[in-house]
Amino acid sequence: MAPDAHTAARVHREIKQLIMAGKFQPGMPLVVHTLAERFGTSISPVRDALNRLVGERLVDMQGGGGFALPTISRRSAFHLYSWHADIVRLIVKVMIRFEEIGAPPVALVSKSADGAAIADAAAEFFALLAGCSPNGEHLDAIIQAGERLAILRLHEGGIGRQGEELATLWNVTRSGNRNATRVAMWQYHRRRLLRADEISLAATRAVSI
Structure with a gap:
């Protein structure tokens, strides 16, 4: 790989x-020169990295070749949770090898489990779930x-007891009961769809560094 x-x-x-990790304020501009100084590099690798993030839809391209983080609204949050639910529904319909998911992390039901740990566990769980689908695109x-x-x-956080909720969802899924898994997945996503306004508002108040 070239330097x-x-x-x-x-x-x-x-x-x-x-x-x-929520370290940048949603909607904030990402200034190439500032990021180059921060990461101790020239602007070319930073611009390449940002263009790649645009392709991943984690960064928006602005007029004049600038970059910014996407803004977060109730509508965008609702649509994103809904899209995630749609993908999960497809996966549950065709997934096999339920037992390969394994047990949930013990820390999920610990009082010390914070939002970041639960978010990481959720990402891990849904990746394991998708790995049980015969369709690699999932x-x-x-x-x-x-x-x-x-x-x-x-x-x-406003949903409450997210760690226990995720651990329960995890165990229902690995039980191999497809119908119970389908219902549990819908309940999980429905809670978030109903609170899309609250969650999106909290996210827009994230502190930048």
Whole structure:
């Protein structure tokens, strides 16, 4: 890998981690020169990294070649949760090898489990779920949707007992009962669809660094 390509890959990874961790304010401009200084590189790898993030729909392209984080609204949050639910519905319909999902992390039901830990566990669970589908496109789709949902998942605290909820969903799924899994998945997503306004508002108040 050429030096610039290697640097672009590193910058892409680090910016993506910051976005998904909610470290940037939704809608904020991403200034190429500022990011280049921050990551100790030239502007070319930063621009390459941002263009890649545009393709992943984690960054928006602005007029004049600028970049910014997508804004978050109730409508966009509702549509994203709904899209995730649609993908999951397709997966549950065709998935096999339920037992390969394994047990949920014990920490999920711990009082010390914070929003970030639960969000990470949710991403892991749905990736495992998609891995049980014979259609490899499902895994790519669920990972991309999950990455775009990452900041919203950090602000689902109003739902309450998310760790226990996810652990229960995890165990229902690995039981192999397809109908019970379908119902549990819909209930999981319905709670978030009903709170899309609250979750999106909390996410827009995320503190930038």
